[in-house]
Amino acid sequence: MIKQLLKPFLFISIIFMAITAQAQNSANIAFKVSFTEPQAHYADVEMTISNIKKDEITVKMPTWAPGSYLIREFSKNIESFAVNANKTSVPFEKVAKNAWKIKTKGKNAITITYRVYSFEVSVRTSYVDASHAFLSPTGIFMYVDGSLGEPSTVTIEPFTGWAKVSTGLQPIPDKAFTYYAKNFDWLFDSPIEVGNQDVFEFMAAGVRHEVAMVNAGEYDKEKLKRDMAKIVEKETAIFGENPNKYYVFIVHHFNAGGGGLEHLNSTVLGASRNAYSDPKRYQSFLGLVAHEYFHLWNVKRLRPIALGPFNYDEENYTTNxxxxxxxxxxxxxxxxxxxxxxxxxxxxxxxxxxxxxxxxxxxxxxxxxxxxxxxxxxxxxxxxxxxxxxxxxxxxxxxxxxxxxxxxxxxxxxxxxxxxxxxxxxxxxxxxxxxxxxxxxxxxxxxxxxxxxxxxxxxxxxxxxxxxxxxxxxxxxxxxxxxxxQALKQPSLGVTMSKTDKTEIATVTRNSAAWNAGLNVKDEIIAINGDRTQDAINYISKLAVNDEADFLISRDGLLKTIKVKLTASASKTMQIQQLENVSAxxxxxxxxxxxx
CATH class of the missing domain: 1.10.390.10 (Neutral Protease Domain 2)
Structure with missing residues (x-):
């Protein structure tokens, strides 16, 4: 029986390798990413475009990352842009903030080189240092205008001492750290982690899952495997199928971290390296895993019509x-x-x-x-x-x-x-x-x-x-x-104070005592009723609703006294409870x- 099963498996594997090789050969766009100065936060990119049929082409850098709805202007990090063919410089012109027009007449193939400064810590932006590189593709890879449907290959050259690459991109057999993307939507939706991340795997819902843990963390691998697998199984049961055969979790650890960004067959998570031993924080981490994995269906596939195919040049608006x-x-x-x-x-x-x-x-x-x-x-x-x-x-x-x-x-x-x-x-x-x-x-x-x-x-x-x-x-x-x-009515000023300077107003709530009296954001509260204070909120709590208080403030360096009539807090604390008589x-x- 085992031998009989191996034959079709071997046949499928051969076909897969043949299809992959054919796809690689048909890709006219190939990237190579290396790291000559990781300590200075640079990724070096080489983009080779072959089989050119036009007299000029335009290459572009995306302006945003799907799943994070903000124009981030990734091209601001590009420097040393150059084009050559057979070691001869090719003329180009920058024609927009994120676009370069290249004169390709008479050229069958060109190579574009550029460097990307990568020093922004988040799940949606690239970060490179001496220990590892996280490549967020929309901020690393350019595309040929009008050719988002074209396939491409990506070869990663890890820096000296780095030994691992984690990504949802399809690996090309017999080519170290070389991957295939069937189109640029897949490429832009496939983050890449390079370094010495701690990698472990688990199977769930018939899908192989890789977990790449970046930087040290106090986690229990076996516990994570069990709990993450349960999440995968429960969510797959909702939709009736899992659309992938392979999925990657890239988890970045910080002293204090959070957030996540979903992708077609992977996700990037931010986590506190010390959170796993705390029950509440571990629950929150599992909630983050569940959130980003649920996006595998809800938004990456089941999506508002405006969110795909993407326009990488500008906003993609949706009310959903x-x-x-x-x-x-x-x-x-x-x-x-x-x-x-x-x-x-x-x-x-x-x-x-x-x-x-x-x-x-x-x-x-x-x-x-x-x-x-x-x-x-x-x-x-x-x-x-x-x-x-x-x-x-x-x-x-x-x-x-x-x-x-x-x-x-x-x-x-x-x-x-x-x-x-x-x-x-x-x-x-x-x-x-x-x-x-x-x-x-x-x-x-x-x-x-x-x-x-x-x-x-x-x-x-x-x-x-x-x-x-x-x-x-x-x-x-x-x-x-x-x-x-039930709560006692407490006097309220209606402000929050700066986290870095407890005497400076950070926000003012509409229709509050401070709002009506004219206290402003960035006002420095020096004294209340003649008493020097560095904790206005605590001082106010000792007064009563309808009391009037004189605030001595500094506004743009000028002293000013403002009289404030305190009001009751408008905030309510609501509680969910069971009804007394519950029907069947x-x-x-x-x-x-x-x-x-």
Whole structure:
């Protein structure tokens, strides 16, 4: 039996190698990345373009990284751009911030060389130092304008002493550290880690998973393998299939770190190297794993129609990031609960925290959720001192919307279906059957199909409007309610103070005492009622609502006295509790929701 099984496996392997070799030979674009000065944070790139048929071509550097909705101007890090053919210089002209036009008449092949300064720590930007290199492809590789569909190869030449490369790109047999990308969307979605990372693997849902741990961390490999595998299995079960045969987690460790960025068959995570031994922080890390892995389906394949094919030159606007990110933010904690790493009470408390964050942010009254998605390019990643007054996050409010819809579907189907079923249907309908993204109305129709209800008013109130979420209606389906905790009315100034200078105002809440009196961001509070103070918040807590206080401030070096009438804090602390009398139907919804 073993011999019989080996024959088809060997045949498939030979075909795979033949296809890979053929693909490599057909690729007219080849990159080589080396590191002559890693200690100075440089990656050296060589781009060879063959089989040129035009008199001139233009090469471009992307301006943003998919999954991170901000124009990042990666070309600002390019230097020493040069072009040659057969060791002869080829003329070129820089024609835009991220574009170079090259005179290729009479040239069948050219080689472009350039250096990339790489010294920004994040999951979406490249970083090179003496110990390792992390290559975020949109900030490393250029493309030929009009040829995003072309295949390419990438060869990595590790620096002396570096021995490993981790990437989701397809390796080319018999060529060390050489990889194939079937098009530039795949290349730009395949980060590369080079160095001496600690690598281990696990199998889950029929997929081989590589985990590349960068820099030291106090982690238990066997525990991580078990828990990460459970996450993979639970999420794959939602969609009915796993679209990959190989997946890579690149985990960067810092003293204090976080965040992640999803890719087609990999992800990059930021983590604290000391977080694994702390139960709460370990739960958060698993939530991050669950979040980025869920994106494997939700956004990388099941996506708003605006998010693919990508325009790498400019913004790609969508009003649906509350689905792409918000639903994922709901599922990350839900999945961790489903693998029993959160208790049901802990999970409900996380929903409660999201509700409090949204309910108490004044921007929730100003910015609709769909607008928050559309304006991500100019607001989500560029917050300022007034953002809390004017914006709302599509992450936590989107998660609450997902929670409400999940409970509605469970209730209206009498516990037979959930949001899982809607997500699986949408994945099959748009990604697999139609091979495209969904429109606003199409995704709304899917939600209506499973909720068994018209969602026109729901969208008008909560997605395209700023009406307070009717959260109790949906919690009641599961025998729960949310209500305000009893609290003494405390005087409030309505400011936050700078983390680096506790006497300087960092933010002012709209319609607060400070707002109405005219205290400003960057005002330095020197004294209150004649008393020198370096802790205004603590001083105010000892006064009463409606008290008046004289603030001596320094504004741009000038002393000024402002009288402030203290008001009661407008913030409310809401708590989710069980209803006193719970019906059998409500118990069914609760059990389905929390998989009890």
């Amino acid at each position: 990031l509350w689905i792409a990110e918000g639903f994922t933010a709901y599922y990350d904690n839900l999945i961790v609960q489903r693998i029993s790493k959160y208790t049901p009470d802990e999970f409900v408390n996380l929903i409660q925290s999201d509700y409090n964050a949204v309910h108490n942010q004044l921007g929730n009254k100003s910015q609709p959720l769909s607008e928050s998605s559309f304006d991500a390019w100019i607001k989500q990643y560029r917050p300022n001192e007034n953002s809390s007054n004017t914006t709302i996050s599509y992450y936590n409010k989107g998660a609450l919307i997902a929670c409400m819809l999940d409970l509605a579907i469970i209730n209206n189907s009498k516990g037979m279906q959930s949001l899982d079923d809607a997500m699986r249907f949408a994945y099959n309908e748009f990604y697999k059957n139609k091979n495209r993204g969904y429109t606003d109305l199409e995704f709304k129709a899917v939600l209506e199909k499973y909720a068994g209800d018209n969602l026109d008013q729901f969208y008008a109130d909560f997605i395209n409007g700023t009406k307070d979420l009717d959260f109790n209606k949906y919690l009641n389906y599961a025998g729960l309610k949310i209500s305000e905790r 139907t409500q118990k069914t919804v609760l059990e389905k929701w929390l998989s009890l």
